[in-house]
Amino acid sequence: MMKRALFWAATLIVLAIVIGPLLWIYLTAFKASGDIFTTELKKLIVFAPTLDNFQRLMTDYPYWFNLGNTAIVSVVSTIFVMLVSLPAAYSFARWNTGGGHLLFVTISTRMFPGVVAALPFFIIFRTLGLLDTHVGLILLYIYFNTSFATFLLYGFFRDVPAELEQAAMIDGYGRMEIFRKVVFPLILPGLAVTTVFCLIWSWNEFFYAFLFTRLTARTVNVLISSFWGSIEVQYGPMAAGAGIAILPTLVAAWLMQRYIIRGLTFGAVKG
Amino acid sequence: MNANRARETLIDPTLSDQALAVVRKPSVWEILTSEKYFKWTLLIPLLLLLLVFMLYPLFYCIYYSFHEWGMQGDALFIGLKNYRQMLHDGSFMEALARTLEVLVICIVAELAIGLGLALLWNREFKGQNIVRGLALLPLLVAPLVLSLLWNFMLEYDFGAVNQILTAVGLGKVYWWSPQFALFTICLITIWQWLPFSIFVLLAGLRSLPRDVFEAAKVDGASGWYTFRRLTLPMLSPLIMIIVVLRTMWLIRLFDPLYGTTRGGVGTELLDWIVYRTAFVYFDVGYGSAMAIFSLFLTIALCAVMFRLLMKSLGVIK
Amino acid sequence: MKRIAALLSCALVIIGGTVVGAMAQDAKFGLEDIPEIKNKSALNTIVETGQVWDRIMPYIEEFTKKTGVKINVERVASPVVYSKENVELMGGTGYYDVVYVETAWTTEWSAYLHKLEELASKYDPAGVEGFRQDIAHHSPSILICGQAYGEQMVLPFYTYHMSMFVRQDVFDDPTEQANFKAKYGYELKAAATAKELYDQGEFFTRKKGDLLKGKPLEHDLYGLAMMAGAYQINDEISCRMWGKGADYATVVRDADGKLKEFVITKKDKDALKETFAEYKKELQWASPGCLTANFDFVVAQQGEGRAIIQPHQFSNCFAWTASIVKEKVPDGKLGIWPTVGGQPYTGAWSVGVAKASKNPEAAYWLVRYLASFECHQAVMKEGGQLSTRMDVLSDPMWHTAENKYPFGILCDYLIDSWKKQAAYVPNYWYFNTKAGGKVYEMQMNVFHKPMAGEASVDQAVQEVVAKTLELTSKFDKTVPIREEK
Known part of the structure; x- marks a missing residue:
């Protein structure tokens, strides 16, 4: 009994710390600006809720349009990441192609300071006419997410026993067929987890989205972080915007939760 | 590790390739999915991606790290300064x-x-x-x-x-x-x-x-x-x-x-x-x-x- | 029915009369004066987010209606306007037609901007003369900030000219006045020297339960509220540097008034050292939160009645602070005064025409329109920002009994302050160097260091000097800079 109480006490404290700030975002989203800056504690929770922030967001800014851009860019880039990462990770896991070095090189793409890499990309994108296009941003996100996606999938592929493939081979399956019919179904949960991570990261990316877009391809995150004027930070619309933008990732993560708990092992733990 | 070795002896990739070559010239697809090259075929998209997106900014930065340049005018070579x-x-x-x-x-x-x-x-x-x-x-x-x-x-x-x-x-x-x-x-x-x-x-x-x-x-x-x-x-x-x-x-x-x-x-x-x-x-x-x-x-x-x-x-x- | 008709006709007469009167009194440039623009290709521009641009959007639509030129407006966060525009300008994308410029960058960007008078002579039926006549309504100080090498490159949109906000009700309170005089031996009034400011900071810093205006305080009170975070501290320091008659580098001209060189003189260095030391000392009378504060927290501190003086604040925060005071401290009232030394940080967010523009004609007219009486009136009335046009600031509507506080005294302060400062502005270093934007960003970072105890005052001065030399020699190849040892 004591143990149970302790367990729940610890769990609830952790959850409070985790949820508190998120709750604050939602509370702020419904506050008038006068209620945001206050030293009265009770106003933190007790206030006259208003929809003004949402209304401003929808009427004065192309909120849905930008959210749509975010969705397009994240989804398409994630699909392409999978097309690149899936075969690569399979190759690394099954044949140890490149003896681990190539895998390390792939991972190391995220070690380069993004802010500096942005300049050469900007210049070449200008030449190619890719600035402020969905394609441009999608290309960048493919590049960013491939590193982690390959590494994560690498783990899932390692979990697939080689014996299965040999058996299939004896049955006369070709390599492509084995990949399609034997291996692929087995790593579906892994694919789900990786997809969610890629989605979330492209969804939340700011710096490149800010730099490489203007109006046509601008993502919602750039809009949200732009509520920082020279004499006012508009916390209300910012919180409202963030509150809505979180929801899709929330749903995605919720649906994938059981896979995440099962699957984030990187193939590193074996009985 | 044992499993890997077992697989290698079971199917000899060189053998099957040769066998195919005798019959007819293999198509590109067959070469790509052949036992010998398949692992590299799988890596083609990744390697292309790395080639473009990794090497280009890397060389760009290495080049300019030896120069003084503020995005305007010509870059001035200054060695290791x-x-x-x-x-x-x-x-x-x-x-x-x-x-x-x-x-x-x-x-x-x-x-x-x-x-x-x-x-x-x-x-x-x-x-x-x-x-x-x-x-x-x-x-x-x-x-x-x-x-x-x-x-x-x-x-x-x-x-x-x-x-x-x-x-x-x-x-x-x-x-x-x-x-x-x-x-x-x-x-x-x-x-x-x-x-x-x-x-x-x-x-x-x-x-x-x-x-x-x-x-x-x-x-x-x-x-x-x-x-x-x-x-x-x-x-x-x-x-x-x-x-x-x-x-x-x-x-x-x-x-x-x-x-x-x-x-x-x-x-x-x-x-x-x-x-x-x-x-x-x-x-x-x-x-x-x-x-x-x-x-x-x-x-x-x-x-x-x-x-x-x-x-x-x-x-x- | 008859009565309504009578009323209507009355109203019409009044409106008509006003319009005619206004026209007769002063023919101001407006939408109607824009001639037919032949080039109809759309304009791209970038501005910051915030209320003022929210309110100007309808006016931009009016412009489109009148001229048939579509305007695409990109809006980004204020701190990154500089980086974003710079990348596009230097990367040569040619995307922006109308560029949003903080006046401290005007010279730096002059290579990317059209000279407005050249455009005027090309596109304006009234010619350069007409252009000059209309912009003469703007504050002379601010116009100078928007010049590079003597040429008008940008026109102001709204100003962030600084000032000192004090709680006037506290300063006017007889008990406080008497106590202050008893303790320090001189009258309590808005500080004109560093010593006075320091004394006032000390005097008003009180604990919960102490008396203010004879009533016990419900919370701790601080004398000062400052923005010592690594974001706006440099503007505060500029007030004090200029107030000492010094600068980050002294502008040296030859006999013809042409720029010869920049020198970081001994006087400049000493003044910087002194300023740092004073500022740091003053910080002890401010809330600990000030060390990372930006304008909004400082405004909130004074607004909530937790601080008495904002020694250097952007004047466009005045009405805002006053509105919070009105709500939270019902008997409170603000006063606006010059910063210590009388030369506050100045400038304006402005608009200019990019050289790369595919439609400089329309871009010129948009810039003119944004700087016109009509738009500036809207900037102030609807946008809550401060116009730089004297004819807007002296408009009777701001000086009625009910608008006198806070707007009237604010307008009076600006007009007066600009008049006094106009002689000094041409020689402020920021507005003469091409490295202004870069040095400005560097200063945010380094000025903050001695305040946070990351570096001593001497170290910080050394770093500022070294980096100013480095950045200026790297980025301003036209005018040499040196340090006076």
């Missing part, structure tokens, strides 16, 4: 030291707390899905938006956190004091990334073989003994993975500074100073030198750990 300047740049060295400090603090804290919570939640309990689902949330919110909001929540007079602390009688904490600000940045980072450790370790714990633990229980091993002798060693590759990935990401830590201190009160980290140099001053030459240096530092740090990891996975000997 940028690198020399960097080594004598006090702010750069401080930023480097700070980054390493943050690295250690965050990784240790994330691992320790993450492991604790993973152990705590590695059981069946009512509402487990809800608890775990909620715990995942911080990872989902855009880091940049969070930094703006944290800045507000941790403000000395108006911040929600200090108001709550005052209400429960703990008094205000001066989060952004020069002495404490770096830890505050760490706290924000840990808050956001803790779920990652929790979930990786939780996944690890769940996939541990049950029979070994049951055997240990039968043998009367204490909880602590089991944890130290069985759980930890089996989790160690995962811990290593967390360390490698987090090292990589933490060296690039940038977002939490953007909306909060903007590099002030002793929180200027490596990527912030690189950002300032390359993107605010547009001192591309010097910024590139910093970037190249920080790239090789990261590679050096991670390569060692990656090797250890690959060893513990049994991929390399």
Whole structure:
């Protein structure tokens, strides 16, 4: 009994710390600006809720349009990441192609300071006419997410026993067929987890989205972080915007939760 | 390893290729999916991607790191001057030291707390899905938006956190004091990334073989003994993975500074100073030198750990 | 029915009369004066987010209606306007037609901007003369800030000219006045020297339960509220540097008034050292939160009645602070005064025409329109920002009994302050160097260091000097810079 109480006490404290700030975002989203800056504690929770922030967001800014851009860019880039990462990770896991070095090189793409890499990309994108296009941003996100996606999938592929493939081979399956019919179904949960991570990261990316877009391809995150004027930070619309933008990732993560708990092992733990 | 060897003897790739060649000239598709080349075929998209997106900025930066260039006019070749300047740049060295400090603090804290919570939640309990689902949330919110909001929540007079602390009688904490600000940045980072450790370790714990633990229980091993002798060693590759990935990401830590201190009160980290140099001053030459240096530092740090990891996975000997 | 008709006709007469009167009194440039624009290709521009641009959007639509030129407006966060525009300008994308410029960058960007008078002579039926006549309504100080090498490159949109906000009700309180005089031996009035400011900071810093205006305080009170975070501290320091008659580098001209060189003189260095030391000392009378504060927290501090003086604040925060005071401290009232030394940080967010523009004609007219009486009136009336046009600031509507506080005294302050400062502005270093934007960003970072205890005052001065030399010699190849040892 004591143990149970302790367990729940610890769990609830952790959850409070985790949820508190998120709750604050939602509370702020419904506050008038006068209620945001206050030293009265009770106003933190007790206030006259208003929809003004949402209304401003929808009427004065192309909120849905930008959210749509975010969705397009994240989804398409994630699909392409999978097309690149899936075969690569399979190759690394099954044949140890490149003896681990190539895998390390792939991972190391995220070690380069993004802010500096942005300049050469900007210049070449200008030449190619890719600035402020969905394609441009999608290309960048493919590049960013491939590193982690390959590494994560690498783990899932390692979990697939080689014996299965040999058996299939004896049955006369070709390599492509084995990949399609034997291996692929087995790593579906892994694919789900990786997809969610890629989605979330492209969804939340700011710096490149800010730099490489203007109006046509601008993502919602750039809009949200732009509520920082020279004499006012508009916390209300910012919180409202963030509150809505979180929801899709929330749903995605919720649906994938059981896979995440099962699957984030990187193939590193074996009985 | 045995399995691999068995497979190699079972189907000889060279043999089947030759056999095919006798009959007719194989099509490109057949070559690509042949036993010999298939593993490389699978890598073609990745290699193309790396070729374009990795080598191009890399060479660009290496080139300009030997030049003085502010995006206007011609670049002036100055040899190693940028690198020399960097080594004598006090702010750069401080930023480097700070980054390493943050690295250690965050990784240790994330691992320790993450492991604790993973152990705590590695059981069946009512509402487990809800608890775990909620715990995942911080990872989902855009880091940049969070930094703006944290800045507000941790403000000395108006911040929600200090108001709550005052209400429960703990008094205000001066989060952004020069002495404490770096830890505050760490706290924000840990808050956001803790779920990652929790979930990786939780996944690890769940996939541990049950029979070994049951055997240990039968043998009367204490909880602590089991944890130290069985759980930890089996989790160690995962811990290593967390360390490698987090090292990589933490060296690039940038977002939490953007909306909060903007590099002030002793929180200027490596990527912030690189950002300032390359993107605010547009001192591309010097910024590139910093970037190249920080790239090789990261590679050096991670390569060692990656090797250890690959060893513990049994991929390399 | 008859009555309504009578009323209507009355109203019409009044409106008509006003319109005619206004026209007769002063023919101001407006939408109607824009001639037919032949080039109809759309304009791209970038501005910051915030209320003022929210309110100007309808006016931009009016412009489109009148001219048939579509305007695409990109809006980004204020701190990154500089980086974003710079990348596009230097990267040569040619995307922006109308560029949003903080006046401290005017010279730096002059290579990317059209000279407005050249455009006027090309596209304006009224010619350069007409152009000059209309912009003469703007503050002379601010116009100079928007010049590079003597040429008008940009026109102001709204100003962030600084000032000192004090709680006038507290300063006017007889008990406080008497106590202050007893303690310090001189009258309590808005500080004109560093010593006075320091004394006032000390005097008003009180604990919960102490008396203010004879009533016990419900919370701690601070004398000062400052923005010592690594974001706006440099603007505060500029007030004080200029107030001492010094600068980050002294502008040296030859006999013809042409730029010869920049020198970081001994006087400049001493003044910087002194300023740092004073500022740091003053910080002890401000809330600890000030060390990372930006304008919004400082405004909130004074607004909530937790601080008495904002020694250097953007004047466009005045009405805002006053509105919070009105709500939270019902008997409180603000006063606006010059910063210590009388030469506050000045400038304006402005608009200019990019050289790369595919439609400089329309871009010129948009810039003119945004700087016109009509738009500036809207900037102030609807946008809550401060116009730089004297004819807007002296408009009777701001000086009625009910608008006198806070707007009237604010307008009076600006007009007066600009008049006094106009002689000094041409020689402020920011507005003469091509490295202005870069040095400005560097200063945010380094000025903050001695305040946070990351560096001593001497170290910080050395760093500022070294980096100013480095950045200026790297980025301003036209005028040499040196340090006087």
